[in-house]
Amino acid sequence: MMHRYFRLKSTLSVALVSSLLLSLNAWQTGAYASEGGQTVPTNSSVTSTVSPAFYEEIVVKLRAQAPVPNKAGTLQSLSFVPELSFGRSFSQFVPRPSASFATNENAAVFERYYSAKVPAGADVQQLLQKLRSSSLVEDAYLSQKPGLPQQTASAPLPNSTPVLSGDDPRYSLQGYAQSAPTGTNSTYAWQFEGGDGKGIKWADVEWNWALNHEDLAAHKMQLLPGSTNDGDGRHGTAVLGVVSAVDNTIGNIGMASKAQPYASSLVRVAGNWSTTEAILSATQVLSAGDVILLEIQVGSNNAWMPIEVQTAEFDAIKYATSLGITVVAAAGNGNVDLDLYKTWDNKYTFNPNNPDFKDSGSILVGAGSSTVPHHRLGFSNQGNRIDAYGYGENVATLDSTSVNSTTGYTDTFNGTSSASPVVVGTIIQLQGIAKAKFGVPYTPAEIRRLLRWLPYNVPTSDPASDRIGSLPNLQEIITNLPTPGNVPNDTSAPTAPTNLVATDTANNAIDLTWNASTDNVGLIGYDVYVDNDPITKLRARNTSASISGLTPGSHTITAKARDGFNNLSAASNSVTVQILNCPAPWNASTAYSVGDIVAYYGVKYQAKWWTQNERPDLKSGPNDVWTVVGPC
Template sequence: MKRNRIIPLIMATVLFMSLSSFHGGLANAVEADPPSAPLSPTFKYPEEIVVKFKPHVDIPYQNQIDAEVKALQDPSLHAALTQVPQLNFSRLFSILDNNSQSLFSAPGNLSVFEQYYTVSIPDGANMDILLKQFKDSPLVEEAYIKPQPVMAPSIPLTPNSTPVQPDDDPNYPLQGYASPAPSGIHAPYAWQFEGGDGKGIKWVDVEQGWAFNHEDLVNHAIPLLPGSLNALYFGHGTAVLGQVAAVDNTIGNIGLASKAQPFASSQHRTNYTYNTAEAIIVAANTLSAGDVILLEAQTSYPTASGYIPIEVYPAEFDAIQYAVNRGITVVEAAGNGNVDLDRFQTVDGKYILNPNHPDFRDSGAIIVGAASASLPHKRMGFSTHGNRIDAYAWGSWDVHTLDAVDANSTTGYMKDFAGTSAASPIVTASAISMQGIAKATFGTPYSPAELRRLIKSAAYNTPTADPARDKIGFMPNLREMIKNLKAPGSVPHDIIAPLAPTGLVAAATAQDNVTLTWDATTDDVTLVGYDIFVNGNLLPSAWTSSTSATLHSLNPGTTYTITVKARDGSNNLSEASAPLSVTTVKSSICSNNEWNASTAYLNGHQASYNGVLYQAKWWSQNQRPDQNSGPYAVWSIVQSCSAAN
């Protein structure tokens, strides 16, 4: 099909391999010298650049558009094509053609995805130079290196594939995450009501592989959506399905939303590419308003020290927003990277995942972190965190669910699923239960924005031990949300900030730190904690749930201007407190200069001993200054340390 819009992201197309149907294997390549098939988690696709053209660029959405790109007569693009004549531009989304679109109904505006292309990188080409040339083009909106597959967002452990024999004692008592709050989400309370078990709701698990014929799943007849390959991490996908969808059949586990209809959409596509954004689009086009997508993915990123949410990449962000705009709730794993999203910056220096920064962009997804199963719940050290995180659930090695050794497994259970991908299905099931009850009770579901407000609300849900420092939101408490059930369209939006803190003082100062205290303030819903700002920086230097904090790593003898703001559960920040000017203690000439018996001192060298500064008049070693000072001794007194500033 033709289009009169420019196609933005140039990601290298990954049309390399042929995947072997739905049983997890990749078969023979369709191009010369292909990479090895993704039979293990270490598999990598060839590197590509994704290019998103600006909307006014007039090129067709098809493969092999090198000539059309040259005809644009843009100097930056011309330089790239001149430098590497064999560059190959292809569609990022193979589903957006007449033949593929016939596979599913696609209401909604898909035109933004027709701005995305991929560019394969030939051997020997300088990717950094090419990326800069694409970014420099006034016709290009975004350009970035296409993300590679990474491990699914759970803590990898040896799967427990021991089959569970059906008996009169099913595994539900082991599923502590279903228990009443504050321990779990109180799923049995939701099961009492029509729709609370997921009836009437569809959901799609987006990841890499599953065992659909597992004895606790087979009755669902779970469809693998068109364009998908059941490729990798079969145990991971089966565990996720088990938490939400395990059939209530007395065999093993019980899914938290067992009567919802599950689907699967793979990040590995049958046109031999890895494309999370496309998997999300296909999922969205399968569902209706009120349904749910679980995005069991995490990603690496050039500026991140660990795994972060997949929406950091523009194509995936646009795909999530596309689903949300269709009324579909997207639940997204935060990733197991221990990254502070408030401080995370893109390669362009943008704080896109900090909700209190001007750079922030909101996909509308519910992002999920991981906490301990034990009380009080604490953020797991591996969990990515930040004020963008909406909710958390169990992510320690305590989640009992299904397991699989390959795509053909029919039995298998594990007791130690973990990570943000163990937490995300629990939050997903909570979302499904609330939508099922809303549809049954009111005849219409919540909007994604309303449902997110319910699930992240501090008024209903379970906090961690230290919400201000953990920064992973709240764990859903279905009982409280249902007891205070709001009709769709009437879920309040908290836009009232807390009152500004008062009484800010410096309780103690030292050379490199300052301890602060202030008076507690209030919020109309729930106060979460306080952010401390230094010298007007947009990013806080510290945060706390209490009314005191110590700022470390300061410079001696330096004046700092400090303010404090209060934060509520909806990330509303108060006005700043009255500024406090604090000067750290000056460093002393005696600091770190204690006399040492083994040190050889030369003429002019200084050393302190018992609060007095001395100076050597000639070579000296092992001669204590206080015993060897005077007109005819090696040491002379300079002054007391307290005066030596």
């Protein structure tokens, strides 16, 4: 599916905005009761089998200064878009009480969202053009049905309820939980109080689960109100197994087996689907230190992207993190370079070093290999915005054939789907230890800093090119465990590379070398830039690189060093290179016929007869196969 964005033509008036609403499929949240100042669901274990009729919606977000219609006002259609009937997107959402101005501000944004079902045969492009042209509309987009991101310093306290992994038959298959550098070292964390997830809650946001699986049933998991659980349950059950498989003698053991899991489905009882509502529903039962996992991706520009590419989901994530809830999201299986991704209005919102960058506060997770040294798997999205990686292949976990399954296991769960719960398990283990030791958890920003601190974690074999962050290493993090509120933040840029030198090659490629930079925490590698283009031309792990494919003419090249917190150094000295307008370079393995022309070190040669593996500069005499034509 494509997340379609288009330019717009006409303008909304204040009067039209005041009559923006027509009808709304109300958000069905179910009954809630207050318990100890925290809103919790009642009768939330009821599983509905309603199969909604999915339909596409156009979502509009008004600008902050736009007048917002009264919640109880009469709902009318927009006069210049009679095809659409708008209603409030999240009319039943009630923010949790908070004295924090930032939290209230993040919650208030949802009053500016309106959505309309797209009628059959409507010209979506024209409708979006009309809406986006308005000075009162901040964004308008076609909401897509999400897809599953799957390819097919003092010591913590001793654990008062030790994890007994030895009697879980399938634990030996769970490489992602083993000691570093193979896995995250979950076993090390288990010896400490909270290292098994005790005291932490988390919610999995996706489609469906087998909640009564034999390795999950003891949790008595709740399906959060407003959602329904209908399908094969395979994907969700596998995700739950990585984090929450019960410590018993049956099968797997979850990385955070004593944390309390919840399920929040994208499929709403009211009909259709809504990732935003599923996230907001989870915020009603979770608290600071808890975790939301977004096990979904969305089609955008013909590629799979993180769900937060859609504005409403971005704002929902931002709201959740403002409550102190860590949100983890699959980076997606589109093999997309997020640094280069542009929105409909040509903004690089996923590039941390671009002025257009937007940070939701989520932890984005890429997919790495199960083998050591780890590397990015080819389907995984990549980019400097991605914070961490997990196993994207060969993950041993639970399986199901329907939401009513009680048994089933797999050894081949994969994709950013399998990588994300590995990182979630790590985060829950850290938060459990922090709450047990210090009485308070880490903030979402502190969790990100711990995952990005290179000395604590396991980078891929080529972090500069892979750009999927590091695999968490719980032993190193726990050994250096900082107090919440005092997690260091790296704002110091590396030193600039020096002595950049460019050397021409036979094929009009340019070989580059430079002297190494230093950094106070750790270097990822180097970015090479051409002609002051702010977009990186290439990346290098070490102090050399080769550039090819430059257009003929003069080019200026510089290099910058990058660290794990996306701090860039000042530019190196610049070098200027001249690319000649040459034919295809000579290749030793290519067979050439009479009349063929090649280039070698800036000189053109023409073949007199058939030839192969005869270097033009050595075989261009009067009686040789090549004739010098002249310079390029």
